[in-house]
Amino acid sequence: EAGVVQSPRYKIIEKKQPVAFWCNPISGHNTLYWYRQNLGQGPELLIRYENEEAVDDSQLPKDRFSAERLKGVDSTLKIQPAELGDSAVYLCASSTVTEQFFGPGTRLTVL
Amino acid sequence: SQQGEEDPQALSIQEGENATMNCSYKTSINNLQWYRQNSGRGLVHLILIRSNEREKHSGRLRVTLDTSKKSSSLLITASRAADTASYFCATDHTGANSKLTFGKGITLSVRP
Numbered sequence: 001e002a003g004v005v006q007s008p009r010y011k012i013i014e015k016k017q018p019v020a021f022w023c024n025p026i027s028g029h030n031t032l033y034w035y036r037q038n039l040g041q042g043p044e045l046l047i048r049y050e051n052e053e054a055v056d057d058s059q060l061p062k063d064r065f066s067a068e069r070l071k072g073v074d075s076t077l078k079i080q081p082a083e084l085g086d087s088a089v090y091l092c093a094s095s096t097v098t099e100q101f102f103g104p105g106t107r108l109t110v111l
Numbered sequence: 112s113q114q115g116e117e118d119p120q121a122l123s124i125q126e127g128e129n130a131t132m133n134c135s136y137k138t139s140i141n142n143l144q145w146y147r148q149n150s151g152r153g154l155v156h157l158i159l160i161r162s163n164e165r166e167k168h169s170g171r172l173r174v175t176l177d178t179s180k181k182s183s184s185l186l187i188t189a190s191r192a193a194d195t196a197s198y199f200c201a202t203d204h205t206g207a208n209s210k211l212t213f214g215k216g217i218t219l220s221v222r223p
Contacts, residue, residue, distance in 0.1 A: 004153070042199050042213030043154065056210065091153060099144075100211065102153030 002026070004103035006092050012109045018080035021106045024073070025094030032069060033100065034077050035091040043091055049075065082110045116214055117200055123220040130187040132217045134200030135180075141203050143176060144211065145185050148197045157185075157198075192223045
């Protein structure tokens, strides 16, 4: 069974540029998460989807971040414009009722 | 905000020794989970312990939970160099795995 797939794995951009991350969850998992993990920290939830509905986006900085999960399968997280402080690893996960499965993440560096 | 606090922040042991990592949290939970993260990789689920359980085993892993002290420990017995990773505890307050709150993690180094 394929795991959670994310792309790209690495992205380097200049500040004020836009950037997008893509995630394909494990087949059959209705719940999808986007996390941000800063260096030396644990993941922090940005947004959670149940199918195509964003049910928890309270931690998503909505002035510059947006996300979508069309058709309730894969998802895209976008930052526009990126700031220096957005440098982090962006993790996508999907879950069963007892376990979250994480993708390898996208390491974003904003210069 | 991060609810779980792991300690120590870093741990270095010799292969074959046991590694004990602790996690404390602030508010009541439905369950607590431990995850491992190898360098540059995503997190991997290790074990889940529910609030009505006190101890759980999985292979070389033993997890305990003390809800009165709001703390958990993860014991890795007979450690191997491949256990070198960061370990995170995550608390679930909803019971539906819908929102996990992760700690900052513990960096474990196992010397061969």
